[in-house]
Amino acid sequence: MTTNFTHKQSAHCESGVVSNLLRFHGMEFDEPMVFGIGSGLFFSYLPFIRINGIPTTAYRIWPGQIFKRFSNRIGIKIETKKFSSPAEAMLALDKMLDQGQPVGMLTSVFYLNYLPAAYRFHFNAHNIIVFGKENGHYLVSDPTMEYTTEISYEDLVRARFAKGMPEPSGRMYYPVKVPGEYAVEKAIWKGIRQTSDHMTRIPVPLVGAKGMKYLATRLRQWPRRLGDRKAIMWLGNVIRMQEEIGTGGAGFRFIHAAFLEQASVMLKNEKLFSLSQQLTKSGDDLRDFAYYAGRVCKNRKSDTKTFAELGDLLEACSQREQDIFSALYEVSKSNDL
Amino acid sequence: MNKEQVPQDQENLNEGKLAKLYYATDDKGHYVKVNSIGWEPETVAMQQAWEVVNDEVREAREKVIAGKASPLLYFIKKNIMTPSLVASYAGTISIIVRLHCRPFFFRRLSMRRLEKYAYTFRITVEELTDIERLKQHDH
Numbered sequence: 112m113t114t115n116f117t118h119k120q121s122a123h124c125e126s127g128v129v130s131n132l133l134r135f136h137g138m139e140f141d142e143p144m145v146f147g148i149g150s151g152l153f154f155s156y157l158p159f160i161r162i163n164g165i166p167t168t169a170y171r172i173w174p175g176q177i178f179k180r181f182s183n184r185i186g187i188k189i190e191t192k193k194f195s196s197p198a199e200a201m202l203a204l205d206k207m208l209d210q211g212q213p214v215g216m217l218t219s220v221f222y223l224n225y226l227p228a229a230y231r232f233h234f235n236a237h238n239i240i241v242f243g244k245e246n247g248h249y250l251v252s253d254p255t256m257e258y259t260t261e262i263s264y265e266d267l268v269r270a271r272f273a274k275g276m277p278e279p280s281g282r283m284y285y286p287v288k289v290p291g292e293y294a295v296e297k298a299i300w301k302g303i304r305q306t307s308d309h310m311t312r313i314p315v316p317l318v319g320a321k322g323m324k325y326l327a328t329r330l331r332q333w334p335r336r337l338g339d340r341k342a343i344m345w346l347g348n349v350i351r352m353q354e355e356i357g358t359g360g361a362g363f364r365f366i367h368a369a370f371l372e373q374a375s376v377m378l379k380n381e382k383l384f385s386l387s388q389q390l391t392k393s394g395d396d397l398r399d400f401a402y403y404a405g406r407v408c409k410n411r412k413s414d415t416k417t418f419a420e421l422g423d424l425l426e427a428c429s430q431r432e433q434d435i436f437s438a439l440y441e442v443s444k445s446n447d448l
Numbered sequence: 449m450n451k452e453q454v455p456q457d458q459e460n461l462n463e464g465k466l467a468k469l470y471y472a473t474d475d476k477g478h479y480v481k482v483n484s485i486g487w488e489p490e491t492v493a494m495q496q497a498w499e500v501v502n503d504e505v506r507e508a509r510e511k512v513i514a515g516k517a518s519p520l521l522y523f524i525k526k527n528i529m530t531p532s533l534v535a536s537y538a539g540t541i542s543i544i545v546r547l548h549c550r551p552f553f554f555r556r557l558s559m560r561r562l563e564k565y566a567y568t569f570r571i572t573v574e575e576l577t578d579i580e581r582l583k584q585h586d587h
Binding site for chain 1: 477
């Protein structure tokens with residue numbers, strides 16, 4: 112059983128799944144549009160939440176939010192199901208496939224053996240679409256991959272019922288009602304406004320542009336506080352969060368800039384295009400930061416001077432993003448309906 | 449990032465399976481989508497994360513061979529898991545899993561319990577309990 116499904120590669124899994132699912136239902140949204148309307152961009156550095164002893168750094172909003180915000184703003188009704196038994200979950204999936212419906216689902220990367228081994232850590236919030244079944248294998252559209260692929264029943268069960276944080280519990284979802292008419296302009300403004308609001312106006316030093324500055328000040332002290340080995344490990348983790356799979360480059364900054372560009376065309380707003388170009392520049396600075404940080408990691412020497420310089424780079428980015436998103440907030444405020 | 453600058457570093461960990469999508473700009477600042485096969489800083493950061501994992505696996509293996517830990521510890525590390533994660537797969541609590549990492553308790557495990565652990569790691573009970581095999585292979 113296969114469905115008439117077109118796969119397009121995307122940078123980020125969540126926005127990619129939404130974009131691909133909606134195309135099937137006759138709505139064409141490019142990935143950056145989904146990411147922007149869903150207010151996907153963010154920054155947070157949470158030293159008190161640690162994974163394997165390393166503080167969490169995120170360049171995006173937490174998993175599931177993009178999807179939720181996007182469908183609310185466009186007015187799509189989504190059915191989400193979770194299951195207690197794997198057999199039941201797979202049966203429900205088969206039923207949907209028999210009806211010719213592709214289904215989005217949450218999985219753990221660890222069990223997706225079509226991915227290169229190096230990426231397969233226990234990350235439990237990866238989104239994929241299953242769109243068919245052939246010879247007992249499920250046909251998978253993983254938005255981060257160039258082409259569609261397949262997975263065995265056994266592996267899919269394990270991926271859907273992985274344990275740990277967060278637990279997918281076999282979650283699957285599909286649109287049940289797509290609106291005939293929708294106010295895309297309003298949705299775009301809402302997306303821009305929420306992103307810029309979160310980046311500049313949350314009065315907590317750990318999040319948004321302020322969070323980047325906070326990370327910069329902490330990072331300068333890492334070699335002294337943690338010693339060589341750990342400082343380099345923590346730095347490596349920041350690079351991974353910024354550049355590893357799903358970010359489209361520079362910790363989602365380029366996707367968001369692409370969104371601003373598309374928005375400027377749709378809304379005929381020149382200001383948005385110039386802000387898109389500024390965000391591109393800020394993204395380029397983040398790439399430089401990752402490049403120099405990568406060199407530090409490669410040489411395995413963490414002298415205080417280089418860490419201080421890395422901190423300076425990051426702080427400059429923070430300042431730039433503060434300015435860009437403040438400007439975006441003003442623009443969206445004057446245009447919000 | 450200009451589309452000409454999208455990195456294509458040959459030395460990467462993608463096994464030829466993956467060419468990630470990047471958003472890059474053309475000369476006028478308009479965005480286009482470009483695939484990239486790899487970028488060194490990212491590869492370095494990923495290798496580094498794996499080195500930590502591999503070190504722990506090696507340490508665990510040595511402990512098991514020296515009789516200071518049970519093979520369970522080795523397979524926990526090999527699967528990048530923690531006792532509490534294994535506990536939720538095997539339907540128990542983390543402190544019990546920690547105890548089973550000691551040879552004394554591991555030797556006394558029931559077949560049912562061993563099967564649960566083996567299932568968690570996607571191996572057979574023989575593979576789980578066979579220390580000789582661990583000694584021969586050093587991965």
